[in-house]
Amino acid sequence: MSTIRLKNVFKRFHDTQVINNVDLEIQHGEFCVFIGPSGCGKSTLMRMIAGLETISAGEISIGGTVVNTLPPAGRGVAMVFQSYALYPHMTIYENMAFNLKLAKKEKAEIERRVMNAAKILQLEPLLQRLPKALSGGQRQRVAIGRAIVRDPEVFLFDEPLSNLDASLRVATRVEIARLHHRLGNTMIYVTHDQVEAMTLADKIVLLNSGPAMLTKGSVAQVGHPLDLYHHPVNEFVAGFIGSPKMNFLPGELITGDTQAASVRLINGKAIGVQVNAAAANVGDAVNVGIRPEHVQLCAPEQAHLSGSVQHIEHLGEAAYFYVDVAGAEPLVIRYSGDRLPLLGDEVGLTIPAHHAHLFDSNGEAFQRTSEKVRKTAVSA
Known part of the structure; x- marks a missing residue:
């Protein structure tokens, strides 16, 4: 052996x-x-x-x-x-x-x-x-x-x-x-x-x-x-695994328990994240993570975030949109629908709670509660 x-x-x-x-x-x-x-x-x-x-x-x-x-x-x-x-x-x-x-x-x-x-x-x-x-x-x-x-x-x-x-x-x-x-x-x-x-x-x-x-x-x-x-254990893993990498949005913790947390984004809107945030404190600085394929397009008035399309990469079966959002790096969205936004269009974006990740001020991940985590070994 x-x-x-x-x-x-x-x-x-x-x-x-x-x-x-x-x-x-x-x-x-x-x-x-x-x-x-x-x-x-x-x-x-x-x-x-x-x-x-x-x-x-x-x-x-x-x-x-x-x-x-x-x-x-x-x-x-x-x-x-x-x-x-x-x-x-x-x-x-x-x-x-x-x-x-x-x-x-x-x-x-x-x-x-x-x-x-x-x-x-x-x-x-x-x-x-x-x-x-x-x-x-x-x-x-x-x-x-x-x-x-x-x-x-x-x-x-x-x-x-x-x-x-x-x-x-x-x-x-x-x-x-x-x-x-x-x-x-x-x-x-x-x-x-x-x-x-x-x-x-x-x-x-x-x-x-x-x-x-x-x-x-x-x-x-x-x-x-x-x-x-x-289930990345920290922001480094989340940002390295995946291409394009995970999007990160700065925010502030509003509420948190063993099943879910609420986060106020930099634009003042509140979103939910299905993580165990019982150990965190209200007012803590956090980062919300979301992968490009999980961001959803919607009308600006119904959105958690909105911004203008700055760049588009067409891949054939899908396209990547780079959206300029105030207070954060441009968000990357993977979209495979038929009605594609155009450069300069204002689009609304929603962050599904069951797909979102949450990281503390040190970059460590809160454990997600939306999916069963496989047994994973991490170095000392």
Whole structure:
């Protein structure tokens, strides 16, 4: 079993703290995605699991064995990098077989493993070609095949699709998902792409960066993708997960109990939010959060907010409207109706209480009462 456990893991480069107090468990067979802003340490965390970076403090175990001092070759992991790193003078077969030859595997065993990987990745017709004769997506499949032939317990993917164009990214992402379903190995995947994270992951590990991580740890939230989307633990998670990001509206708490709260927005209108606000005080400064697809258009006289349409992005099946609202950043609304507002139109907006989120002055979320929350692990 290839369960991976990280206990109080730290990483420092001289005086710079990169990874701060990560406590994490990745179960055998899980597809776990590390995501976060640039510089948050997601690739560094993966490289520590692989043994390519030493840890400054803490413990990493794979399959019950502490691997802090083990070299990469002794950890039962195989890594696929952002660059394909194929040998240009070798055929695809030779590239996939190279590490097995170095390990002095029998010729028949090499043949069996390479052909099995080639079949899984649909590379059989390409085995006698050189890398220069392959497309970017095919080269990435070869890099994945080179990892498969090692028969590892754990696969590590470090932004493997970054060099591909949009259509190839989608196709290769589907192939990786099918590969995980077929092999059932533990997989850790680093990306900055939210679509990859949301569609591939059984578990997302969102890492933060900046001054907050020194007190709260590098991990902002861990959980199923929909947990992070529907139940973010703070404004950082709410603003990072989702594209476009969640809208935030400043306000003041009017009333609050275990089931609901009332908030006065900056325009004086009151709205309801279905959260447990029993611990808050009347008059506290709060932020109301609402995702673009949950804001509803209505007549200005019936609205919680109103503003003028400043920009429109047409996507075909829907459109995003950027509405200038007094006292807040422009609100983004996803709309798929037939009667689209025009630039400059005055529109009314309502915030449904069962879709709204509420955050205190420190950015921490009040627990929503409108939906059952999945079990979610958060870092210390």
